Each structure stands twice: as C-alpha cells, then as structure tokens.
Amino acid sequence: MSISPELLLHGYSIGIFPMAEHRDDPEIFWVDPKRRGILPLDGFHISRSLARRMRRGGYQITIDRDFAGVLDGCADRTETWINAEIRSLYIALHRMGRAHSLEVWDGDRLIGGVYGVVLGAAYFGESMFSRRTDASKLALAYLVDRLRQGGFELFDTQFLTSHLASLGGIEIPRAAYQRRLASALEKSADFTAPPVPSAQDVIQRNTQTS
Template sequence: MSEKQIISKKDFLKPEYMIQLYAQGAFPMADENGVIEWYLPEIRTIIPLDNYNIPRSLRKFMEKSNFEYKYDEKILEVILNCANRPHTWISEELIEAYKKLIKLGYVHSVEVYENNELVGGLYGIAYRGAFFGESMFSKVSQASKCALVKLLERLNEKGFVLLDVQFQTEHLKMFGSVEISFDEYNELLFKAYTKKVSF
C-alpha cells in the first residue's frame, strides 16, 4: 500500500489541527519510539454504509448472546483497552490528545458489556457525516465484531455517509470492506461534509 507521510509536528496534536487533518482524511499513528506521524494513504479502505455485510454466524451469535451495548459511556476506557497490547500505535501522548477531542465531542465509542463488565468495543472520530474508525478491542470472543455491527447500525440510523477503516484486514473483509482510490474517497468526504448529523 502506498502511503505518504505528511506531518509530524507536535503542534498538530492540538485539537483544532487534529480535526483539520482528520477532515482531510489523514490519521495519526505513533511508532515504537512514541513519535507520532500523520498518514494519508493513497488507497483507502472503507465499509460502504449502504452495502455492508453481517456474517450469518455473527447474526446468530448476537441473537443468543447476553451482550449489552452502550455508546460514549466510557470512551477513555475503550481507548486505553485498545492501547493495552504489546505493540501499539496509541501512545501516551496520543491518548492525551484524544482526551481533549473527547471534551469537544469528536471522539465516540461503541461499548460491549457482559455482566456489567466492559468486554469489548471500538472508538473513532466523527466529523459531520464521516466516521474515522481508529481501533477496537475484545476481551471475550466476538465482542469487537459485535461492536462493529452496532457501529454500522448506528451510523446508518444517524445518516452518516462514510465509514473510514484505514487499512484492509481479513477481519474487516467479512463486513464488506473495500479499497477505493483517493479520488473516490474524496468524493465521499465531500458528500459526508454536506451532512449535519451527530453520533
């Protein structure tokens, strides 16, 4: 996948600059030394909100499971769980930056609970009709997949246009993720920004 690094200055972790960069389709990642870079891939991966797939086995699992789902109740806890792995791009500095975006209402989470315990979830950045998915975690089987289903349902219910999932994975292919050109992606961004919707 072709990528071009576009910026790496600390000033661009200020909320106003972060949102400007997200709005252009860029996203931050910290390397193993904690240095945060912003990336703007030329090939984009999205899950089409008008043409996604929910695996039949997952549908059956969700019907029988005792999972409960909530939104934006424990955003920071979801981020910390996503970062809690041996190798992570979610550095302490990036977490501090996310805290500021949470206060401004740009960061959102889908949370999965079992017996009142947070067992899975995901988070991302919402800007007008675009949702930029960042990371997910799962402490029990299927929890993160269920969170993604709930995200897809929520975004459609609220009238979002774009779900950006950054990179293609086998996990995301199950849900109908596709790679598109940057030109196609920009067209979706434009449509998304004409929408006045909220998560």
C-alpha cells in the first residue's frame, strides 16, 4: 500500500485528502482545494419537506453498523474516486476508530449513508449515497445533529455541491479553512457517544438555530 493509514491521518491534519481518477486507477493523489467546502453546524437547514419526511418515519438510523456497506454504496456509481486502495485505507481507519459511518435503513436494506474521518473536533465528510428519495438528506440531518451533540466544531465537506449549498453548506478560502482546522484539532469530540435521537429531537434542535 503506497499510503499508510497513519500517513492518511497526517494528510487530514494538514488539510489535504486523497482521491483517485477512477475506480480502476491504481494511483492516488492528494487534493488541497483553494476554496474548501464546509457545512457550519449552526447553519444546517431542515426544510419543511425534509421535516415532514423525517416525521413520517419508515426508516432506521444506525452508527457504524455497516461501514463497508456505506463505503461500497458511495462507490457504486458510474464515476467514482474510490479505488481499491482507498477502500482498504478507510476500512483500516474504521478499525482504528478514526472513520465512522451513519446508515439509513429500510428494514434490512441499506438505502443511504455517509462516512468520514474524525480528528479532534473535526469531522471530514468523505462521501454519501442514496438509493431512495431523500435518504442522503436524512443521513445528513442525523449526522449534523450527531456532530453538534458530540462536541464537533468543524464539518469539512471538501467541495461545495448545489445539494450541500441548499442545506447550508458554504465555501471558504484555504487560509480560513486552515485556521478553523487548527482550532478544531486542539479540541476533542466524540462521534459514537450520543444516542440515536428521535426525528422530532433532530428537527427541534436543528430548527432553533437555522
């Protein structure tokens, strides 16, 4: 393996992250965007339609129940930057307790999820996927709530997509990101401690400050 899990964590600590050109490309390169996507934890927007979907239920949220399944769900698309080495690296980080997933289930079927890396009070969101309408939005709503409850202060989304922008994501310059990263790395947070909340609790907590 050309990159070790330890080197990967060091990369995150200095503000860079790895990608591959496509799933069959054996090469990995480091990315350091000039403008970084983040989702301010006090700026997440739960829309009325998403709140209605959350209250309707019919889904289950779990933490770290199927990390590999989430990883594979994120890679299950025509174009992906997740090659075999990246997959192995993040599974290794998960076994080290440094990478975590949040899953959305319909019965025993995994319909959505998100995974990322934890260092200090920073959560580096890697990727998310959805096999049902709104499953990725459900995952993000419960993820943001978990990060807030667990004491995180930085949610790094790497890039800003229109989907993330609609939910409160913003772009900041590299230097501003580095300052936020340095501050978050000096603190501690816990991804696994908060219990999975009810939909109503998530809605209430994330509309009071939206």
